Amino acid sequence: VQLVESGGGLVQAGGSLRLRCATVGYRFDDYAIGWFRQAPGKEREGVACISSRDSGARYSDSVKGRFTISFANAKKTVYLQMDSLKPEDTATYYCAVDDGTVVCGMERHDYRSWGRGTQVTVSS
Numbered sequence: 001v002q003l004v005e006s007g008g009g010l011v012q013a014g015g016s017l018r019l020r021c022a023t024v025g026y027r028f029d030d031y032a033i034g035w036f037r038q039a040p041g042k043e044r045e046g047v048a049c050i051s052s053r054d055s056g057a058r059y060s061d062s063v064k065g066r067f068t069i070s071f072a073n074a075k076k077t078v079y080l081q082m083d084s085l086k087p088e089d090t091a092t093y094y095c096a097v098d099d100g101t102v103v104c105g106m107e108r109h110d111y112r113s114w115g116r117g118t119q120v121t122v123s124s
Contacts (some may be wrong), residue, residue, distance in 0.1 A: 001025050001113050003095050006114040008118030009060060011085055019080040021095030028052075032104030033078045034111055036119075037091035044094070046106030048064060048080060059108065085122045090106075092117040 011017055021033060034049035048069040050057045054060040057069050068081040078095060096111035098104070105111075 001123045003113060003115035004065060005082065005093065005095050005099060005115045005118040008093060008120045010121045011124065013085060013087055013101050013124050014120055015122070016081070017085065017120060019082065019093055019095075019120070021078040021080070021115060023097065023109070025052070028099040030100060030102050032098045032101050032110075034096050034106065035078075035080045035105060036094045036096060036108065037089075038094070039091040042091075044108050046108070049104030049106055050078060051102055051104045056104070058104055058106055082120070085120075087122045087124045089123050090120060092119050103111050
């Protein structure tokens, strides 16, 4: 399986970006896709996740109400819509897959395959 992130960039505070995670060669009945981020000098943290079974989603408290995760393209693509961006959202964003699960997790150890990341920079 291959995961490819795109859509990062530089945006002013209050702006929006939409990140895309394309899954290549992945065919499991039940799986979860998670978005994580890592800022310099900080631990990688879960931002949002979504389950393929029922598109159930979870969000970290820091992004709840501002970010939206969703499937597209017959669930081969996952988007992370990021609105009302803040400078503290600046990080490298990664998507990851956890197969054989019906409930998505927000912990790094829940996921086995990762993309290479896309950089998001929010200026004040």
